[in-house]
Amino acid sequence: MCKCRAQLGFGSVRATADEPDGEVKIEVVFKPEQCSPKSKRGDLLNVHYDGFLAKDGSQFYCSRSDKAGHPQWFVLGIGQIIKGLDIGMMDMCPGEKRKITVPPALAFGEKGKDPVPPNATVVFEVEVYTVSRGPRSMEAFGQMDGDKDRSLTKDELQKYLKMEYEKDGKPREDTFYKKIVDDLFRKNDQDKNGEISATEYNIFGHDEL
Numbered sequence: 001m002c003k004c005r006a007q008l009g010f011g012s013v014r015a016t017a018d019e020p021d022g023e024v025k026i027e028v029v030f031k032p033e034q035c036s037p038k039s040k041r042g043d044l045l046n047v048h049y050d051g052f053l054a055k056d057g058s059q060f061y062c063s064r065s066d067k068a069g070h071p072q073w074f075v076l077g078i079g080q081i082i083k084g085l086d087i088g089m090m091d092m093c094p095g096e097k098r099k100i101t102v103p104p105a106l107a108f109g110e111k112g113k114d115p116v117p118p119n120a121t122v123v124f125e126v127e128v129y130t131v132s133r134g135p136r137s138m139e140a141f142g143q144m145d146g147d148k149d150r151s152l153t154k155d156e157l158q159k160y161l162k163m164e165y166e167k168d169g170k171p172r173e174d175t176f177y178k179k180i181v182d183d184l185f186r187k188n189d190q191d192k193n194g195e196i197s198a199t200e201y202n203i204f205g206h207d208e209l
């Protein structure tokens, strides 16, 4: 069961039937004085997020207790998370906390997704841990592809992430990187040959903004 952060009292959040469709509501709960770097499309984010149903405040997702309590990571703005979060998590810096209210059309839709019922407005409480320039451009692909064979191995990707993450001077366990790399491969190594080709990589998308 999900017990964490109940003290934040999102039970008081109410959505009404006449709420406008398609609007993501963002409330900044905490913003560090030093707020940089700010997240952009294609960045790799490491985040805790808890999900609540707007109608009664009940909690349906809690990243602190689900999946062994590890913060989740994902590439922002490319559909790895629900649309409302892709929108609501732009321009966030490490340490920032937001409450993001997402209408059903930008969350789990008319059908819902168990345990979220159909047509549910959802509220996410998110806390960003790290923002890094994710593997988002073909330029980054070139940097990652150490042996220039137009294909990324897990080793190449891990080296790049390590370099990016440790720019803040904090060393991290190899398991931290391994988890990210494994997840990236799960999502992007479409032909499952153990390497991410330039074509497979392209689903990260170019910087179009």
Ligand SMILES: [Ca+2]
Pocket (backbone or CB within 6 Å): 145, 146, 147, 148, 149, 150, 151, 152, 153, 156
């Ligand atoms: Ca390579």
Ligand SMILES: [Ca+2]
Pocket (backbone or CB within 6 Å): 188, 189, 190, 191, 192, 193, 194, 195, 196, 197, 200
């Ligand atoms: Ca592949």
